[in-house]
Amino acid sequence: MSTPLYQLKAEFFKTLGHPVRIRVLELLSTREHAVSEMLAEIGVEPAHLSQQLAVLRRSNLVVARREGSGVYYSLTDxxxxxxxxxxxxxxxxxxxxxxxxxxxxxxxxxxxxxxx
Missing domain, CATH: 1.20.5 (Single alpha-helices involved in coiled-coils or other helix-helix interfaces)
Incomplete structure (x- = not known):
């Protein structure tokens, strides 16, 4: 049996329910950002940002690409x-x-x- 749409929506909004994730999405709304840029803008510990980026990746809201030693994120939609x-x-x-x-x-x- 498939998951009801309202439940999927609730899960989607739960994903958005963290200030760091919202801030990341706001930054990425303007352009692609390197993780180092986001760290400077958001002002959280690298491990915390990494954790929040992982949540956004699992939810397919952001995508990462590697260039040299840098990792860049952008919105999927x-x-x-x-x-x-x-x-x-x-x-x-x-x-x-x-x-x-x-x-x-x-x-x-x-x-x-x-x-x-």
């Missing part, structure tokens, strides 16, 4: 960049809504209360 952009848009809307609620809350707490 440009739609990953689009997904990150959509997520950014959704978060912007959510945060804007929260900012409006906070502003409303501050405005109502600064007004003198009237007895009932």
């Amino acid at each position: 440009p739609q990953v960049s689009e997904l990150l952009a959509v997520a950014r848009g959704i978060l912007s809307g959510v945060l804007a809504g929260q900012a409006e609620l906070l502003a409303d809350l501050r405005a109502t707490t600064s007004e003198p209360s009237t007895p009932a």
Whole structure:
């Protein structure tokens, strides 16, 4: 029996559920990067980055190629960049809504209360 699509989607989003993996995908959305470049940008230990890259490779979100002594990573599908952009848009809307609620809350707490 095949795995239901909703379960596959859940596994996909679990793969995205780590800040280092998201940062790697964001970097790779612009262009191919060497591991050394990503280390400098992300600021994690090499072993930790390697572990997160392995998760992304197993999920077929990134592909590695070796050139000399360097290893370069790129996205397997440009739609990953689009997904990150959509997520950014959704978060912007959510945060804007929260900012409006906070502003409303501050405005109502600064007004003198009237007895009932």
